[in-house]
Amino acid sequence: MASFAVEDFVGNGCLQGLVSKLLEEGWDDVPTLKIMNADDMNALNMTQRQKDALEIRSYLHDHALMQYADKLEESGNSLTELLNLSTVDLTSKFGMKRGHVARFTDRTAAFGGDSFSEAYNRQVRRRTSSSSESLYYRKDISPVTSRKQSMMKSLTRTNTDISLEQSMADLAIKDGHVFKGIVAFKPDEPRACGCVQPTPVVENVAPYSSIENISVQILAPEYKIGMERLVKTKTAPMKASKLWRDKPAVFVCIRRPGCIMCRAEAHQLYAKKPIFDALGVQLFAVLHEQIESEVMDFWPRYWGGVVLFDRSMGFYKALGGGNLLKDKFISGFLLNPRAISNYRRAKAMGVDQNFRGEGETKGGLFIVGKGKSGIAYQFIERNFGDWAPLSEIFEICRRLQNPQESQLDSITSIQQQD
Known part of the structure; x- marks a missing residue:
């Protein structure tokens, strides 16, 4: 099961050297770290390999497959490239069990999640900034505060589609x-x-x-x-x-x-x-x-x-x-x-x-x-x-x-x- 310890999340790969900088900028827990978008990554001067590693690890954390994080990161492939691999490649190159391959390639929702919350997560965890975000993303507030504002607006829109008892x-x-x-x-x-x-x-x-x-x-x-x-x-x-x-x-x-x-x-x-x-x-x-x-x-x-x-x-x-x-x-x-x-x-x-x-x-x-x-x-x-x-x-x-x-x-x- 995916751990909420940041040390376990970043592993021993290219993200490990960013831990002190993440702490300084307020990205100090796993759930918050996983909602980082392209603007946030650029503000930290992350390399493309670090961006790919964060995207891979966030995806694996959502799908309870963190045991494969180090091997997938070491491959140097992006998440899109990994998702396009065949079952044979995922099994032979990374030792992924066939049942886990099915879970890994299921892009519809995080494993074991809630339909409303996962639809919401997919909306707020975009890796590129939308035009609507740029309207209220200001340099005079912290990245974490900006992400909270983005989530609040997104949550308000999503809630209108939810029918409850x-x-x-x-x-x-x-x-x-x-x-x-x-x-x-x-x-x-x-x-x-x-x-x-x-x-x-x-x-x-x-x-x-x-x-x-x-x-x-x-x-x-x-x-x-x-x-x-x-x-x-x-x-x-x-x-x-x-x-x-x-x-x-x-x-x-x-x-x-x-x-x-x-x-x-x-x-x-x-x-x-x-x-x-x-x-x-x-x-x-x-x-x-x-x-x-x-x-x-x-x-x-x-x-x-x-x-x-x-x-x-x-x-x-x-x-x-x-x-x-x-x-x-x-x-x-x-x-x-x-x-x-x-x-x-x-x-x-x-x-x-x-x-x-x-x-x-x-x-x-x-x-x-x-x-x-x-x-x-x-x-x-x-x-x-x-x-x-x-x-x-x-x-x-x-x-x-x-x-x-x-x-x-x-x-x-x-x-x-x-």
Whole structure:
């Protein structure tokens, strides 16, 4: 699986000598580095070989094929030339497995991605600047800031083509939260001929008071080039509400950091970091166990953002309406076709796994508005390995930027129903 450590991304090739310059110019994490365009490369005086290497590695990272990055870069070919090679050449010259060849030559979308987000990624990761970009690309702002502006405009255009469930757009004026979020993936059903009943799941978004005073501890910071792989000095516990005091935040509650499905979910979410940056939204991963070796395996390979330790399991209890949502391995996985399907999806992405830690407590995802505006969205892992749809997450984050627009949409929807 593609790592979010910049050192792993650039490898030992021609990009390695650029690391210090990339750090100086603000290209200090993998998701941001991958959206670099032709103007950005020219500003760094990159050679054609370095440009080709970055394009190859970005493509391989999207397709979970980074194990071939060094060999493909050493060939001296551009990405276009490599994509035009035959299956025999890719197998014989680079040792690429036939299944990986099929993945490599599939240019339609990144492997394991979301249709909306990948279409968006293809739009913003152009290697040449469009005429529309040149209208607002100014020399008096940093390249990274310019890319965020470009992504914000592109995201706004793309969102107009996305249709989402109406319940997500409805405003909850009461209960202290902004939106009525979709709280679970699909309704669970009895399994094993009715012998296994579904786990009870609350249908309402948790009240803000259930997460406001949760005590959390930072286990790992947001990853940047040259940073130590783990915080050496443990930080003091802090009140969770401090984290969203100034900016909205997404909290993905991980069931177990060694779980193959949890790692795949975290990876595909953090891969969209530039979009969240453009929307002004922070990203946090929440763990309910503190196993140092597991944190080091999880960060920054599968998650390059801040990792929090929720000792009291407050976020997890809030997902269950005050109680932890749990399921046994046999009933929740072996006898659950949806969980097995989720496992196969993660397995196909090339994710490693282990079985250390407690994996029965289900996780989920929260989007919390700035200040005391409340919980905007909540997703519950009803079946092991359920993911919150990225299109819904992006839409909610966009609406948090303009709550008046969201309220207008809700009023319009009510009037149409009447």
